Amino acid sequence: MIEEIQLFEIPVVEDVRGNLGVIESGFLPFEFKRVYYLFDVPSSAFRGGHSHILQKEVLIALSGSFEVTIHDGNSKKSYLLNKPNIGLLIPNGFWRELENFSSGAVCLVLASDVFDEEDYIRDFNVFLNSKK
Template sequence: MSNLVKLIDLPPLGDDRGSLVAVEANKTVPFDIKRVYYIFGTKPGVARGFHAHKALKQVAVCVTGSCRMLLDNGREKEELLLDSPTKGLVIEDLVWREMHDFTPDCVLLVLASEHYDEADYIRNYDDFLKVVGV
């Protein structure tokens, strides 16, 4: 894997009753968590994302189902299938992200380092390339 893709382990806890994953800021997740959201019910053939953030960092976890993640720092691109509730994908700032091929049951949980701020978004790919100096 490249330096672009960083997966973190989210160890399951549990017993014969089932499993539980604990997510903790600055322990399992490498930053303070200021916002949590999840994406679900994505229609077949719909892709999401298509943006980068100037400062925000995120961890994305497919709680159920799967989706294909494309990460791009302007110099390299990497794709991976996110399909485990015990793996978190760390998405650093200034990384273009796209999400494709959602399964019908996909629930994508996202943990963010900052509160929502529209000014932090870069929504145009050419603008993104200028910001990262490519």
């Protein structure tokens, strides 16, 4: 259900020289095994467009902003990510689409597992059928 999607605050160490966002082991509801980031995404481009069978992810806008639309098979909800101390937790089994990237946007992704093409559902109709 869409209520499983969570925005959460990342601990920040404030310093006059610049702030530090801290994600330590045990902070997330899963141990992450892969970290990757999206950058130089044209504002008209779409990213995502898939669901994971098992993998969970956290998305963070390290710089700039972008919109994440989540679909649970019945309803959808959009989230604007635009602060480096706010993460969006996406459990497995949710379709996600990323769009409206601002200039200079960087999306950090913390994933619960390594890349495995077999874990992806890339066809929206197949995703919808998996929810029945």
